Amino acid sequence: MSDTEAKHAGAAASTGSAFCSVPEAIAAIGRGEPVVVVDDEDRENEGDLTMAAQFATADAVNFMATHGRGLICLTL
Structure with a gap:
């Protein structure tokens, strides 16, 4: 399990x-952890992996590409 996967799994496990x-x-993003932002099930009913750009490592981008299976975007 990569560091990124461990952080993601740990966050869910700690809260139950x-x-x-x-x-x-917001605190998780500030710590460099990826967060899944979901919309309403009456809308698209999907989630977007989100993280602060300064923490975007090759491992994190690989995690997004492997598990997110969509576009990887950067907001400027």
């Missing part, structure tokens, strides 16, 4: 839930 509050998600 796959969901967290917005302040918890």
Whole structure:
């Protein structure tokens, strides 16, 4: 298991839930952890992997490409 996968698994295990509050998600992003942001099930019912760009390592990008299976975008 990569460091990125371990961080992701650890976050869910520590809360006992796959969901967290917005302040918890912001704190996780600040620590360099990837966060899945989901929309409403009445909309697209999908999630986007999100992380702070300064923490985007080759391992993190590989995790997104392997498990996210979509476009990898950078916001400027």
